[in-house]
Amino acid sequence: MGTVTRGTTNPNRLRRMDRWIAATHGTELRRAADPVAVDLGYGAAPWTAVELLARLRENAPRTRVVGVEIEPARVAAAKPYEREGLVFRHGGFEIPLPQRPLLIRAANVLRQYEEAEVAAVWERLCARLAPADPARGSRGGLLVEGTCDEIGRRHVWVALGPEGPRTVTFATRLGSLDRPSDLAERLPKALIHRNVPGEPVHSFLRDFDRAWAAAAPYASYGARQRWIRTVRDLTTDWPVTDVPSRWRQGEVTVAWGALAPGGVAAG
Ligand SMILES: C[S@@+](CC[C@H](N)C(=O)[O-])C[C@H]1O[C@@H](n2cnc3c(N)ncnc32)[C@H](O)[C@@H]1O
Secondary structure, three states, X not given: OOOOOOOOOOOOOOHHHHHHHHHHHHHHHHHOOOOEEEEEOOOOOOHHHHHHHHHHXXXXXXXXXXXXXXXXXXXXXXXXXXXXXXXXXXXXXXXXXXXXXXXXXXXXXXXXXXXHHHHHHHHHHHHHOOOOEHHHOEOOOEEEEEXXXXXXXXXXXXXXXXXXXXXEEEEEOHHHOOOHHHHHHHOOHHHHOOOOOOOHHHHHHHHHHHHHHHOHHHHHHOHXXXXXXXXXXXXXXXXXXXXXXHHOOOEEEEXXXXXXXXXXXXX
């Protein structure tokens, strides 16, 4: 279910997303009886699926990855790369697996769809995630859906659980950044058309740029120190959900509810 789109991909392009998933969701994957992760729409070559397997297995060695592509020729091209723990399947948003996976990663897939299609696709994919199991301390599966540039220097993604959207993460190579709103061009489909005055994501990026400007004196200690100071300032007005050890990586994660379209914009 879905539409064939351009297959552009690159080795190592999704490293920031892979590392974040490993850090955020590694415990769920490690504890699960059958930790299956889907790389949905891996593109013309299967690099991102191969890398996802390697990065998730560092902390959760029993993880298996299924690459799912809607373009049959791309599935045929990926088959020679199958190995223990990695298979490729033809399919789309229906997720052609017998089980409900613990992770669905869809990178640079929805950007080529219409904004109006996003909510239904999210709902469909969230319904396919492994359910929460409070008795075992599990929040269930995770859908990570977002966008990045060709070589993965700038990335924005939304993370959703079986219950719906949870967070938005901005991740960047700090040395390449003029100002945080440089990331606006990589907003996921649900937000990119909402970066206009009156919308929360626009207010957030405006505040992010202001905090970055105010933190300019920290630039003499390096872009990392400036970013950490900037994010610390942002926590005053915005529900930042992650911790300084993630900020050090050039990341910040914010509660979805604060950036969701049509919400009440801050200040
Ligand atoms: C731009 S490529 C992204 C490749 C890789 N994920 C990356 O970020 O480098 C998008 C891929 O998603 C595939 N695609 C689009 N809609 C899909 C769907 N509903 N299910 C599975 N694959 C889909 C396209 O055929 C295309 O190969």
